[in-house]
Amino acid sequence: MDISYPPEAEAFRAEVKGFLAERLPADWPGIGALDEEAAWEFARRWRELLAGRGYLSIAWPEEYGGRGLSKLHQVVLMEELARAGVPFGLPQDTFGLKMLANTLLRWGTEEQKKHFLPRILSGEDTWCQGYSEPDAGSDLASLTTRADLDKGDGEACGEWVINGQKVWTSGAHHSDWIFVLARTDQAAPKHRGISFLLVPLDQPGVEVRPFRMAGGQMHFNEVFFTGARTRADLVVGGAGNGWTVAQSLLGVERGEEAATNPILFKAELERLLELARTYGRDRDPVIRQRIAWCWSKVEIMRHLGHRILTGWLKGAEPGPESSIAKLYWSEYHLQVTDLAMDIMGMHAQVPTGRPPLRTYRTDDPGAANSSGSWAATYLIARSGTIYAGTSQVQRNILAEKVLGLPREPRPA
Numbered sequence: 001m002d003i004s005y006p007p008e009a010e011a012f013r014a015e016v017k018g019f020l021a022e023r024l025p026a027d028w029p030g031i032g033a034l035d036e037e038a039a040w041e042f043a044r045r046w047r048e049l050l051a052g053r054g055y056l057s058i059a060w061p062e063e064y065g066g067r068g069l070s071k072l073h074q075v076v077l078m079e080e081l082a083r084a085g086v087p088f089g090l091p092q093d094t095f096g097l098k099m100l101a102n103t104l105l106r107w108g109t110e111e112q113k114k115h116f117l118p119r120i121l122s123g124e125d126t127w128c129q130g131y132s133e134p135d136a137g138s139d140l141a142s143l144t145t146r147a148d149l150d151k152g153d154g155e156a157c158g159e160w161v162i163n164g165q166k167v168w169t170s171g172a173h174h175s176d177w178i179f180v181l182a183r184t185d186q187a188a189p190k191h192r193g194i195s196f197l198l199v200p201l202d203q204p205g206v207e208v209r210p211f212r213m214a215g216g217q218m219h220f221n222e223v224f225f226t227g228a229r230t231r232a233d234l235v236v237g238g239a240g241n242g243w244t245v246a247q248s249l250l251g252v253e254r255g256e257e258a259a260t261n262p263i264l265f266k267a268e269l270e271r272l273l274e275l276a277r278t279y280g281r282d283r284d285p286v287i288r289q290r291i292a293w294c295w296s297k298v299e300i301m302r303h304l305g306h307r308i309l310t311g312w313l314k315g316a317e318p319g320p321e322s323s324i325a326k327l328y329w330s331e332y333h334l335q336v337t338d339l340a341m342d343i344m345g346m347h348a349q350v351p352t353g354r355p356p357l358r359t360y361r362t363d364d365p366g367a368a369n370s371s372g373s374w375a376a377t378y379l380i381a382r383s384g385t386i387y388a389g390t391s392q393v394q395r396n397i398l399a400e401k402v403l404g405l406p407r408e409p410r411p412a
Contacts, residue, residue, distance in 0.1 A: 005076065012073050016055075016080040023049055030085025030267075047089040047123065056089060056097055057121055060105065064117045071313055075259045082263040089123075092171050096120040096127040100179055102252045107196075107237035107245050116198070130166040130180035130199070130223060131246070137168070137390070140181070141190045141243065145225065147182035147197060149232060149239075158232035160184070160197055162205075162225040168387065172221035173210045175201055180225075181242050184235075194242035198234040205229065213379070250322075251312065258309050261329055262302035265336075269294055272340055275374070281343050290339050297332045304328065320401045327394040330384035337378040348375045 005013070031039050050056050059074045060066020067073075081088055089097060101120050104113055119125040136143040145164025152158040162182055172178065178199050185193030201208065205228035210218045237245040273291065276282040308321045341348050385391045399405040 005072070009072050009076050012069070013076045013080060016077055019053060019055075020080065020084045020086070024084060024086070028085065031087060032085065043087050043090050046086055047093070050089060051121065056093075057101075060101070060117070064105070064113055065121050075256060075309060075313070078256045078260050079263060082260045082267075085267070090126075092126040092128065092175060093123075095129050095171070095175075095179075096125065098256070099129065099249050099252055100127050103179075103196075103236065103245060103249045106248060109233070111233070112198075112236065125177055126171075126175045128169050128172045128175040128178050128201075128221075130169060130178045132168045132387075133165060134167055137386075139393075140246075141194070143181055143183060143194070145180065145182045146186065147180075147184050147195060149184070150229075151232075159229045160195075160232060160235070162197070162199060162228045162230070164225050166223040166225075167220075169208075169221045169223045170219055172201065172208045172223050173218070177201060178223065179236070181246055184239050184242075188240065191243045192240060194246075195239045196236040196242040196245040197230055198236065199225075199228060199230040203228060258305035258312065258325060261325075262298060262305050265298050265301060265329065265332070268336065269298055272336065272343075275340060276343050279343050279345075279347075287339070287343065290335075294332075294336050294339065297328075297335075301325075301329060301332070320398055323389070323394040323397045323401075326389060327391055327398070330381075331391060333381040333384050337374065337381045340374040341378050344374060348373075348378070 031042060034042060047056070054067040055077055057064070057066035058069050058077055059071055060068070062068040078088065088094075097120060101117055104116060108116070116125065120127070130145075131140060131143075133143050133145060143164075145162065145166065147160040147162045150159050150161050160182070162180065164182065166178075166180070169178070178201055180197045180199050181194050182197055183193050184195040187193070199206075201223075205226050207224040207226070209222045209224070211220060211222065212218050213220065236242075269291075272294070273282070276284075276287060276291065281287045304321070304325055308325055311319065311321070389397075396408055400407060
């Protein structure tokens with residue numbers, strides 16, 4: 001298998017490396033070594049630098065503010081940012097720049113592109129994702145949030161009236177807009193009556209309720225819609241086509257991860273090695289064997305990533321390989337964080353502060369604050385087997401699409 005990159009991609013890699021060398025100090029430790037306030041300020045300023053070089057919109061067409069380069073150039077950029085320990089903008093840019101912008105470029109109307117893309121690029125509008133519901137998480141097509149068209153009077157284009165609830169909505173309390181999957185045709189089969197709507201959050205009828213995670217962070221939210229409204233023309237890909245649009249967004253979400261996840265997990269493994277040395281466990285034969293197991297899994301992840309990228313760069317929709325990758329890295333992360341906790345023993349378990357602001361000791365290498373500690377990572381890793389499709393759902397997909405087994409019986 002030839003995993004080398006073509007000359008034009010390597011030339012761009014040299015450009016990115018030069019930019020990083022120019023903008024980062026020689027002893028740059030990575031954003032994870034900064035405390036939370038400093039990390040946020042760095043990310044804000046770093047976003048401006050990336051935007052100034054056209055890196056935030058590297059593969060967008062030039063008419064929409066991009067550089068008009070390929071997805072391979074985008075992969076190279078993300079690889080080098082991951083190796084350098086710097087973010088791709090602010091946390092909410094995952095939903096705006098990475099997910100929604102690329103979805104609009106494929107499915108949006110010309111009016112939608114011209115209005116929203118510049119505002120996403122400038123950071124004027126920040127976005128979150130309204131998919132999961134209390135009774136429709138991994139079985140997303142069972143969602144019950146509904147949107148009914150109020151055609152209005154006169155020349156107005158009308159509005160969608162939205163009622164329902166979303167949950168696990170990352171960053172909604174910091175966002176201006178939400179892209180929502182809602183049922184717009186109650187009589188259609190469940191995969192066909194869904195639409196992809198763009199909805200402003202700052203309006204009557206929308207309530208955002210943050211909730212605190214086990215590690216003390218406030219990241220997820222519940223979002224309630226009670227007669228919330230958005231313009232009738234703010235439906236992406238046409239009414240009733242939301243499931244297809246959502247599946248293409250999933251391809252955007254998982255494509256780059258095939259390149260960056262192995263890099264990030266390798267860096268985490270190197271931090272784990274330093275942790276073992278710090279606690280004098282690096283010569284323990286059982287710990288050494290478990291570290292070797294982790295190393296082999298990261299290498300397998302790297303080769304699987306190359307396989308996924310081969311299809312993604314050719315424009316293929318995500319297939320069973322993406323389910324393999326999701327299942328693989330999320331289950332692996334449980335094991336490596338378990339190992340970190342075993343190395344640290346009771347040191348990792350000592351809470352400080354008062355509930356609900358519970359944090360943990362940070363006497364592990366590379367952690368400048370509680371959110372970067374191994375204890376917090378251990379808690380967050382559990383959610384990786386749930387979000388973006390649970391491990392059980394991924395196994396069902398592989399059983400049906402790869403092994404050809406019959407579908408699991410559905411409840412009557």
